[in-house]
Amino acid sequence: RDVTSRVLLPANRRGQAALVAGGRGVVCGLEYAARAFRLADPSCRISILSRDGMWVSPGRKVLEVRGRLARLLSAERTALNFLGHLSGVATLTRRYVRAVRHTGAKILDTRKTIPGLRYAQKYAVLCGGGLNHRPDLSSMAMVKDNHLEAIRGDKERLLTLKSRLPRGTRLVVEAKNSEELDLALSSRADIVLLDNMTPGRLKAAVRKIIRSGAKGSGRPEIEVSGRIKLSAARAIARSGVDRISVGALTHSARALDFSMDIERVGP
Template identity: 40%
Template sequence: MTTENRNAPQAWQLDPLMLDDQIRAFLREDIGYFDFTATLLIDSELTGRFEMRARESMTLAGLAIAARVFTLYDAGVQVEVLAHDGQRVEKGTTLLKIEGPARSILTAERTALNLVQHLSGIATVTATYVERIADTKAQLIDSRKTTPGLRAMEKHAVTCGGGRNHRLGLDNGIMLKDNHIAVCGSITAAVARAKASVPVLTKVEVECDRYDQVEEALAAGADVIMFDNMSIEEMQRSVNLVDGRVLLEASGGVRLETIRAIADTGVDFISVGRITQSSPALDIGLDDAE
């Protein structure tokens, strides 16, 4: 039995039908009514050969999506994929070879590059965080702090960097945050209300920022407890209290400089919003191969 994620080269979080719908919307946004430059300068029958290359070292994400941009825009474009999502590549590596109608390739170029540059940036930063906690039990996970419209793709990029996904959306699980708890009156009341109606396979997570809240959440029957912006000392005390009875997540203000100390407390998951919010786009270019 293998644990390898064979879906890694594709954005498994997004059905191909939905992926094509999103790509069409991205292309419409960029093209408008028509590509003024390519239409005026490039004859419709002219063909071209191009190569997409990494201009710095990186962990790839979104390469299959970028390839689909070209073939969805024009079925006459042929794309040879030479690398795969999740792969670490060095500067100068050729990622795609693209051949076909030159006008179509140049029209779709920026949309394809924007996506693979952005997603590879997320994957590369994620991989850096994952490496920092590699020999601990903690797993890096993402959050819902994503770009509207790009969540599924960005969460795919996190998995390409070796991280795991938290909720894909609000319908993926119950997380009782401070405002939910305040409205319900207490952690105990909120957990009881959630447990009374939640589907049997859906977990209930409770956000806690103090030790006494962890005690209450544990007694109330939470499936997962999140330590929100706790100090290392209070986090360690809470881990000792729980003693493996439920899963534990640390969140809030996690940085590359602090993630190792957090992992060493014994938590199961560490969620980091900045991997999707703050990762820089990487340098990937499309060059004429003639």
């Protein structure tokens, strides 16, 4: 319970408040904010004045809510936390998407999400113009470095993995060096994930994968990951990759500033 609002304000005092942007960015999470107010005051009335995915500037009013003020104040921080965080994820995603436009590369999120908020964060990535990677371990087979370490000396298990997967399951195989790249290509992976490679090694790996498709069997998609900074995204995209997965979209996005302003107070 919000002891401050409960003791300070008459229980039935009504009023109106607005959520207002304090920074520039992509708004996301309006329904989450509205839900916080409805849980606190089921009788409140809400007007959503923007839509998720829109660019907003300081001073832009994105939501109005009318109801019992003590209840609205108790939900204020929860509503702002959802709105600010998800808008921050959407805004950072939009910046990456803009950095790689006209290159053919797509920006994707990862599973490096805040516990309990994965689907909300992945929704925010979509609002920012990015794409979602697998949401869970059952959605796609993804062989990473620890898997390769665990089957060291038994490469046949990887080479036959594709044929043993459930029908329609896509296979991603990670590669950090030339040896692992050869193994990934031999596995008939749908996607080869080039992880933490230097620019020179990345370009060489991309050329090798593209050449592998010249034999008529088609090439796997090329994905790059590993601490991809915004400043480096365009150069990586122009190397010929198809996908850039960025963990920072969900684990390091800076919240977009919003505030709640009381606009009207009733009796």
